[in-house]
Amino acid sequence: MSARDSDKLRVLRNCTCGVLGNHHVRPRCLYVDSRLGALKYETYITREEVDVTRTTPATAPRRRGRPPGPPVDPEIRRENILDAAERVIARTGPAIAFADIATEAGFARTAVYAVFPDRDSLLSALTVRHTDRIIAVANDILARPLPLREVFRELVEMICTFVADNPQLHPALMQGLHAPQNGGHRPLFTRNADWATAVFEVVLDSVGADRRSARTWAGATVGALLLAAEDWSAEPRVSKTELVDQLTAFIWPAIESVGGDALSGPLIACVSFRNPGGNTRDQLPAQAAGTLSRNPNT
Incomplete structure (x- = not known):
């Protein structure tokens, strides 16, 4: 008997039952067929001789775990x-x-x-991803040489368009605003409010007004836009154009009251974002800085 057959015989003797192909079997009689040089056994159920030295298929099932190759x-x-x-x-x-x-x-x-x-960490990452995209588009709007009121109207329209184009995604992102689970950090609100604070600081600096109002204005504006757009998306009572006009008319008086109607873009602001779960900021300028020009029509 070859060493290979001895190993197979030892394994089968230690088995109480087994599966071979489509047969569920228990070894009953083990022997070596010297004529064929193959280890065989007689099944308990079928009394059928089965060759257990069959060749392993060329393509074996893949093992569990990461497949070979470079890591993702x-x-x-x-x-x-x-x-x-x-x-x-x-x-x-x-x-x-x-x-x-x-x-x-x-x-x-x-x-x-x-x-x-968990689900909260996934939604938070999605919110940061889309907030950063919104801010990138908003920065392009700020760079246009338009009267400040038109700039703000385009910003409002951009937010409303995002809500209209993402009827399923927007409610998911808004969940982080209503029910924060990570120490009070609301990415959708906080990152937009940080950006709006920097913008309002530039506006207030340009007209010589107290920049301490910037955060209050930013929070009120961002909160109003997000919630009003959500309410409108759930039950649109007016067209999107009417919604944009109404929201612009709502937020503009505060800017106009400090002389903002005399300003025009482009507006450039350096923004610093608060990190999740606290008031510390990432490695960006702590203060906003930017430029605005006087509107020649005023």
Whole structure:
């Protein structure tokens, strides 16, 4: 008997039952067929001789775990998960499940949890992603050489357009505004308010007014725009154009009261954002700085 057959015989003797192909068997009689040089046994149920020295298929099932090859870049995996989450939200609404996101992204659920331990962290990351995109578009609007009132109207329209174009995503992002779970930090509100504070500081500095009003104005403006746009998206009583005009008329008097109607863009502001869970700021200028020109028509 070869060493290979001895090993197989030892294994089968220690077995009480086994599975071979489609047969559920228990060894009854073990022997070596010297003519064929193959280890065989007689099954308990079928009394059928079965060759247990069959050749292993050329293509074996892949083992569990990460497949061979270079590891996935963590940032790429994070972005892929966020992309998948957005697609799931667009189809099913804000009540997302990690199992659906994992399936959409092509990852195991454990891979999703390794990046985002809970639903709040995922929604927070989505909110920061879209807030940063909103601010990038807003900065382009500020750079235009327009009267300040027109600049503000375009900013209002941009927010309303985002809400209208994302009827499922926007409510999910707004959940972080209504029910913060991470120490009071609300990314959608806080990051937009930080940006608006820097803008109002430039406006107030340009007209020689007290810049301490900037944060109050920013909080009131951002909160009003976000909540009014959400209310309108749930039940649009007026057209989007009318909504934009009404919101602009609502926020403009405060700016006009300090002489803002005499200003024109471009406006450049350096913004610093507060970190999650506290008042510390990331490595950006702590104070806003920028320029505005006088409107030649005033």
